[in-house]
Amino acid sequence: MQLLQILWERREFFATCLLEHIRISLTAVLCAGVLGIAIGIWISRHKKAAGIVLGIINVIYTIPSISLLGFLIPFTGIGNKTAIIALTVYGLLPIVRNTYTGLTNVDASILEVSEGLGADKRQQLLGIRLPLALPVIISGFRNMVVMIIAMGGIASFIGAGGLGSAIYRGITTYNMTLTAAGSLLIALLALLSDFLLSRAEKGVNRRYGIE
Amino acid sequence: MSKAIEIKHCRASYGENEVLKDVSLAVEKGEFIVIIGPSGCGKTTLLKLMNGLVVPTEGEVAINGWPLQKEDMVAVRRRIGYAVQGAKLFPHMTVEENICYVPGLEGKMPKGEKRAIARKMLNMVQLPEELASRFPRQLSGGQKQRVGIARAMAAEPDILLMDEPFGAVDEITRKGLQEELSTLQRKTGVTVVFITHDIGEAFKLGSRILIMREGVIWQEGTGEELRRAPKDEFVKRLLCL
Numbered sequence: 001m002q003l004l005q006i007l008w009e010r011r012e013f014f015a016t017c018l019l020e021h022i023r024i025s026l027t028a029v030l031c032a033g034v035l036g037i038a039i040g041i042w043i044s045r046h047k048k049a050a051g052i053v054l055g056i057i058n059v060i061y062t063i064p065s066i067s068l069l070g071f072l073i074p075f076t077g078i079g080n081k082t083a084i085i086a087l088t089v090y091g092l093l094p095i096v097r098n099t100y101t102g103l104t105n106v107d108a109s110i111l112e113v114s115e116g117l118g119a120d121k122r123q124q125l126l127g128i129r130l131p132l133a134l135p136v137i138i139s140g141f142r143n144m145v146v147m148i149i150a151m152g153g154i155a156s157f158i159g160a161g162g163l164g165s166a167i168y169r170g171i172t173t174y175n176m177t178l179t180a181a182g183s184l185l186i187a188l189l190a191l192l193s194d195f196l197l198s199r200a201e202k203g204v205n206r207r208y209g210i211e
Numbered sequence: 212m213s214k215a216i217e218i219k220h221c222r223a224s225y226g227e228n229e230v231l232k233d234v235s236l237a238v239e240k241g242e243f244i245v246i247i248g249p250s251g252c253g254k255t256t257l258l259k260l261m262n263g264l265v266v267p268t269e270g271e272v273a274i275n276g277w278p279l280q281k282e283d284m285v286a287v288r289r290r291i292g293y294a295v296q297g298a299k300l301f302p303h304m305t306v307e308e309n310i311c312y313v314p315g316l317e318g319k320m321p322k323g324e325k326r327a328i329a330r331k332m333l334n335m336v337q338l339p340e341e342l343a344s345r346f347p348r349q350l351s352g353g354q355k356q357r358v359g360i361a362r363a364m365a366a367e368p369d370i371l372l373m374d375e376p377f378g379a380v381d382e383i384t385r386k387g388l389q390e391e392l393s394t395l396q397r398k399t400g401v402t403v404v405f406i407t408h409d410i411g412e413a414f415k416l417g418s419r420i421l422i423m424r425e426g427v428i429w430q431e432g433t434g435e436e437l438r439r440a441p442k443d444e445f446v447k448r449l450l451c452l
Contacts, residue, residue, distance in 0.1 A: 015274050113299045116372075117313050117362070118289035121262035130301045 002177045003184065014166065018185055020080075021162035025149045025189075029085045032091030032144055039092070040099025041125070043208025050100060061093045065151055069158045083155035083162075090151060091144040098140025134204055136177065142197045149190040153183070163189075213276030215370055215402040216261055217242045221270030231267070232426040237404065240369070243396055243403045245417030247383045247410065247449065252423040254406045255419055258372050261404060262291050272368070277312050289313055292371040293399075296378040298359030300347040306333075307343040313366040332361035337391060353384035360392070364401075371396075373405045385395050389415055410450055414438075 007014055026043030043050035058070075068086050076082045106129050130137075156164030158201050163182045216238040223231040230253045238244055246254045260272050263284045272279045274287055307329040313318060314328060329343045336357040336444035347355055356376060360387050363371055377385045393416060396403055407413050413420050414434040421431045430442040441447045 072276050107299075109295070109297075110301065112264060113295060114301070114312075116259075116288060116293040117314075118285050118287075118291075118316055120285050120316075123316055128301060149251050168297065 003181055006177050007181050007185075012165075014181065014185065017161065017163045017166050017182070018189070020151055021149070021164075021186070021189065024080055024083055024087070024155060024160060024162050025145075026089055027154050028087035028148050028152075029145055031084065031088040032095060032148070033141060035088065036092045036095030036140075036144070037099050040096045040103065040137075041130075043096070044100050044103035044129075054097065054100065057093050057096055060089055065090065065154055066157065069154070073158060074175060078159035079148040080155075080160045083152070083159055083160035087151060087155070089146045091148045094143040094147065095137070098136050098143075099133065102136030102140075104128050105136070106132045131208055134208065135201065138197070138201045142194055142201070145193050145197060146190045149193060150186060153186050214238060214243070214273070215275060216404070217273040217276075218257075218260060219271045219273075221260055221267040221272065223253075223260060223265050223267050230426050231260070233270075234426070235270075236421070236428065238402060238404065241400045242400055243418040244405065244421060245413040245415055245419070246404065246406045246421045246423060247408070247413050248421075248423035248429070249449070253426040254423050255374055257423070258404060258406055259376055261370070261372055262288050262293055271338075289316060289366060290368050290370070292363030292366075292368040294359045294363040294371070294373045294376045296375040298355040298376075299316055299349075300355055300358055300362070302347050305343065306345050306347070306348075306350070309347065309358055310343075310361045310365050312362055328365055332365050335364065335395065339388075353388070355381045356380050356384075358387060358393075360388075364395075364399075367399075368401065370402045370404070373403065375406050375408060378408065385412070392416065394403045422449060 039053060043053050063071075065086065068089065069082065072082045076085060110132075111124060111128060112122055119127065148178030152162050153164040153167055155162055156168045163186045166185075167179045170176060170182060176184055214237045216236070218234060218236040220230055221234050230251075232444075234253075236257075236258060246257065248254050256265050260267055261274070263272075263279055263281075266281075274291070276423060277287075279287060286312060300306075301312065304312070308315075309327045310329045310332045311320065315325075320328075325341070330340050333340050333342060338354060338357050342350070342354065342358075347358070350358065356379070360373075362374065363373070377388050380388065389412060391444075397399075405416060407416075417434060419431060420434055420437055422429045422437070424445060430437065430446050432440075437446065437450060438452065441450060441452055446452075
């Protein structure tokens with residue numbers, strides 16, 4: 001009850017936080033998505049680099065998020081920009097790994113047939129490899145989106161906006177309801193995004209005849 | 212007139228393992244060549260030399276009189292049909308998209324043209340036109356194989372390479388497919404190189420039969436010639452004589 005009450009009473013504050021949270025997450029999702037798929041495609045063509053690149057991304061992933069934010073402050077200062085960079089870097093792992101796995105696990109005999117029929121490298125990538133890898137890439141993408149939204153909560157510790165502000169303010173003022181309300185909204189946002197993406201995933205699978 | 216396919220003293224290997232040892236072969240336009248031989252004798256490698264999927268370590272391959280070169284490989288392949296065992300259709304494409312794959316590689320095609328090609332090819336391989344919108348997983352083995360042949364023939368190639376295309380279908384379907392391929396070949400005059408395990412199929416289809424063993428062409432000739440004068444015990448046993 002208290003929770004609903006606070007959400008209603010301070011609806012403008014929460015709405016601002018929510019929009020800011022969506023804005024930060026969406027920017028990071030787009031950056032990580034584009035960058036991650038590009039890196040995934042590149043390492044699927046350069047197998048020697050794949051191990052190294054995945055290793056580096058894995059190591060970055062193990063750095064605690066709060067300290068990554070700390071490391072970035074001297075370079076990019078505090079605020080949304082730093083938050084977006086950190087979230088992008090974290091978001092890379094699932095999307096790079098899934099793009100790479102998806103692209104390299106395409107049935108070799110099918111690729112050979114397309115080559116034998118006269119597809120060039122680009123046509124193979126766009127027409128065969130990527131579409132067949134798409135379900136795996138999308139599942140990595142879902143993973144990434146949920147992670148970025150959830151992790152967006154701590155971005156306000158370095159002065160970025162978003163629903164983390166509500167959580168942070170709640171902690172510093174011993175207002176547990178405020179913290180809970182912020183967390184709830186983050187969880188709902190993540191769940192909703194995941195749901196929408198799962199619908200998109202089903203749609204894609206149906207389009208490509210994989211079910 | 213230049214030969215459809217000419218292979219001159221070609222060797223090919225996978226790593227240390229030499230799978231083709233000095234093979235030479237000339238295929239006239241309109242011939243139906245069948246290659247038989249035990250597993251691992253180099254049949255598939257020989258076939259893949261012809262569309263550049265295998266590059267010879269030594270020797271030369273020429274298609275319609277032109278030596279195969281890396282630069283124009285893609286263009287040459289589009290003029291050569293390729294069908295393999297199990298069809299290997301693209302699972303994310305409908306039957307129509309599969310059939311129109313090769314013509315589509317040359318550039319985007321209008322919908323009407325795609326439909327027309329798909330319809331024509333489905334008729335050619337004796338499949339109902341309604342299948343055009345299905346996905347490969349909704350087809351039976353025999354239907355897949357037919358679509359595979361339709362895909363290989365859609366750009367009206369003058370050479371058709373087939374690697375055990377009927378290997379994975381039941382006996383009755385296979386008989387039907389053989390008849391159809393035979394008719395198709397006579398009608399279009401396409402040059403066919405066909406690999407099989409099935410000796411009956413080889414005699415039935417081939418205007419010339421190549422017997423391979425351990426990376427060389429062991430004996431070749433028409434079915435009649437081979438039956439009359441098998442070279443040795445190996446050929447006798449292989450042909451069940």
